[in-house]
Amino acid sequence: MTSFIELLKTRRSIRRFKAQAVESEKIEWLKRALLSSPTGKHANDWEFVFVQNKDMLAKLSQTKEHGGEFVARAPLAVVIASDTAKDDNTWVEDCSIAAFNLQLAAESMGLSSCWMQCRGRKRNDGSLCEDNVRALLNLPDNLGVLCIVAIGYKDEERKPFDWEKLQYEKIHEEKF
Ligand SMILES: Cc1cc2nc3c(=O)[nH]c(=O)nc-3n(C[C@H](O)[C@H](O)[C@H](O)COP(=O)(O)O)c2cc1C
Secondary structure, three states: OOOHHHHHHHOOEOOOEOOOOOOHHHHHHHHHHHHOOOOHHHOOOEEEEEEOOHHHHHHHHOOOOOOOHHHHHOOEEEEEEEEOOOOOOOHHHHHHHHHHHHHHHHHHOOOEEEEEEOOOOEOOOOOEHHHHHHHHHOOOOOEEEEEEEEEEOEOOOOOOOOHHHOOHHHOOOOOO
């Protein structure tokens, strides 16, 4: 098992994947990673849609104008949505944590991933990515769609982080 710090160092967004499917046992662990993610007030209002159908992956990749093409090249994508209707909710935070837990869990099992932002994104025809995803997957209107995480075995290499070259100027001690 790769150490957590090593995962942080080597995890990079991967947008090219091999055709190899993700094994069902690994998919079960990905589900556990999502469902054990913390949420504000323990609301657990999220919903997750696992998609492996090639046609649907291609359609999802086109739900915004740019930056989602890699979803069509992945063997698996997880759509991360949540009820947005409740007052005082933390749906964006809850979904973000779940999405990144998913990415790290994938990484820990030798898989790679990339986040496709949906919330706030559009197609050139003016349609919202969230509406387009809702229509494709029959999601109810009360569910906001934060993102789609594409997962698979990588077919490109990305450099790991160099600890010496991080932006340490972003870190402040005691006061800004
Ligand atoms: C909130 C968020 C939204 C992102 N949306 C997209 C996206 O729509 N398309 C894409 O190709 N990458 C997307 N990414 C991946 C980022 O481009 C990537 O994380 C960033 O360039 C840093 O690279 P790294 O993940 O390899 O460290 C997103 C990442 C985050 C955290």
